[in-house]
Amino acid sequence: MTRTVDIVQKLWNLCNDLRDDGVTFHQYVTELTYLLFLKMAKETGQEEGRDGGINIPLQNRWDTLKAASAPDRLDHYRQTLLDLGKSPAPLVRMIYADASSFIRKPATLSKLVTDIDALDWYSAKEEGLGDLYEGLLAKNANEKKSGAGQYFTPRPLIDSIVAVMQPTSDDIIQDPAAGTGGFLIAAHHHITTHEDEYSWPETKQRAYYENAFHGMELVPDTQRLALMNLMLHGLANDPERSGIRLGDTLSSDHQKLPKATLILSNPPFGTKKGGGTPTRDDLTYVTSNKQFAFLQHIYRALKTHGRAAVILPDNVLFESGIGKQIRADLMDKCTLHTILRLPTGIFYAQGVKTNVLFFTRGTSDKGNTKEVWVYDLRANMPHFGKRTPFTREYFTEFETAYGPDPYGGPDALAARVDTGPEGRFRRFTREQIAERGDSLDISWLKDDSADQGDLPEPAQLAEExxxxxxxxxxxxxxxxxxxxxxxxxxxxxxxxx
CATH class of the missing domain: 4.10.910 (30s ribosomal protein s13; domain 2)
Known part of the structure; x- marks a missing residue:
């Protein structure tokens, strides 16, 4: 993957050319997406619309843009954005919907086109264009000035969650707060790694690519990045039937998402914009807290025996009032079998402490949760950052302790081992949780990391x-x-x- 990393760095360095035009990091990635879509359509042979290609008119293709004279290229590019925003091809139309360029100087565009064209695209195709694009999104997320970290869940965390949830080709998979599509792409990668898709009947292949993956994203520019990401991973064949839709899951838009057998999500933190409550009227407990609203959506959107893994901040585990009622409702309707307490410092808001809740929808609406297992991966962990990168290896022991059953069934839970007060994995009965006022904010290990002088930065403490x-x-x-x-x-x- 070294060549892909090099190309990502070169693409990121092109951002310097746009600073004189006053373009922000996030605007840059959006602008780069417009150009990369044209270039990658050429490199993958999809621009002519053959074999399910995306069909870009000749006057709007990469080679035509490259051949335009330098003084006229910016006007031609702007017209191309307008033309593709009206394309009859759904994917093209969605990616270029309401597109406009942030570039003001013809020379800036010419340098971008020239430099993009000169990259080692043969190597990029060999290593995977999807991986290249995800590398660019990760670079954007890690750049604090871009403000994009909220849309990008760390890949080691996604991969670990997907590994224990074991998605299959028979699942209907949903992410109601899809961001740039990381969970859906990781699930697809897991499925195609563990199953031979070429042995599937044609009807199953069609059903898989047209109806297995569903997401929703509120922010238009983020949905644009998500569609590009899915396309480069082969998951945007029919974006009007599946893929990531533009909409608000906390409104009536949620009806566009089918019931799922597997939900993987990292909902946005905070309260609904303006302090208002969700506009959908089917949630039992009305709250402006987006995490509680999304949590209700998730366990309501699961089919019977459907399973979910959702990333939520600590306040969801301990808040009283409506928060307590929603937790009780979750434990009634679902088997909440596992909570993973995550390390601090792995999200864009360094002070936010987060967890992963794993649960399975029951056959009834009462009394499904009998016991909850809590794995503490927070106490006595490094403060992650540039000096200490967050890698998949930190999840190895958790994945082993979780066990082979993604549903957390009775036999699987009985086989788990409570490591006692000195270990990281503990079992708590539903009765013990009730005695705690239904608080799920459970910790027992003494955190010695602060005693070692490894204190968080002042900004992190303030954010916390x-x-x-x-x-x-x-x-x-x-x-x-x-x-x-x-x-x-x-x-x-x-x-x-």
Whole structure:
């Protein structure tokens, strides 16, 4: 993968050419996507629309853009964006929907086209164009100024979650907060690595590529990146039937997502924009807290025996009021069998402490959770960053402890080993959790990392304090509303702003 890494770095370095045009990192990746789509369509032989290709008109193709005279190239490029935004090919139309260029100088575009064309595309194709593009997205996510980390879940975490959930070609897989599509792509990679897709009947192949993967993303530019990502991994054959749709899962848009047998997701943190509640009217517990709203969507969207793995911050585990009711409802309707406490410092908001909840939808709506196993991968762990990269190897012992059953069935749970108060894996009965007020924020190991002088940066400590304050405010809002306080009065007072 060395050559792909080199190409990603060269593509990222081209961003320097756009700084004089006032282009941000995130705008740059979007701009680069417009150009890379044309170049990669040429490199993969899809631009003519043969064999399921994407059919780009001759006047809008890469070679035509490259051949345009330097003074006219920017005008030609802008017209190409407009033309492709009206394309009859669904994927092309979605990627270029409302597209406009941030580039202002013809010389800047000419340098980008020339430099992109000069890259080692033979090596990129050999190693995988999808991997190249994901490398670019990862670079964008790791650049704090880009603000894109919220859309990009670390790949080692995704790969570990997918490994224990064991997706198969028979699954209907959903991510209601899809970001750039990492979970869906990892699930696809797991399936095609463990199954021989060429042995599937033609009807199964068609069903798999047309109906197995479903996601929703709220932000148009992020959905654009996701569609490009899926296309380069072979998962955007029919984006009007499957793939990642543009929409708000916390609105009636959720109806576009089918019931799933497997849901993998990292929902956005925080409260709904403007402090409002979801506009969909089918959630039992109404809250402006997006994580609680997404959690309800996820366990409601699972088919019977469907399984889910969802990344959620600590406040979801301990908040009272509506939070406690939602946790109880989850444990009633599903077997919540495993919680993985994640290390700090692996997400864009360094102070946010996160967890993965693993659960399976029951056959009834009551009493499904009998016991919850908690794996603590947070205490006595390094502070991850550039000096200490976060890698898949840190999950090895967790994956072994989780066991071979992705559903967390009774036999699998009985085979697990409680490592005791000195170990990382503990079992807690439903009764013990009830005694804790249904709090799932369970820890027992003494964290000695602070005693070793490896303290977080001041910005991280400040962000952690803000996160805890936001959780306290959300709890206060819930209490005031439960006491019958007028919502409009609270908004005017700034409590619900």
């Amino acid at each position: 304090a803000l996160t805890e304050l936001a959780g306290a405010m959300e709890e206060l809002r819930a209490i005031l509303l439960e006491l019958g306080e007028d919502q409009q009065a609270l908004e005017e007072a700034g409590v619900l702003s």
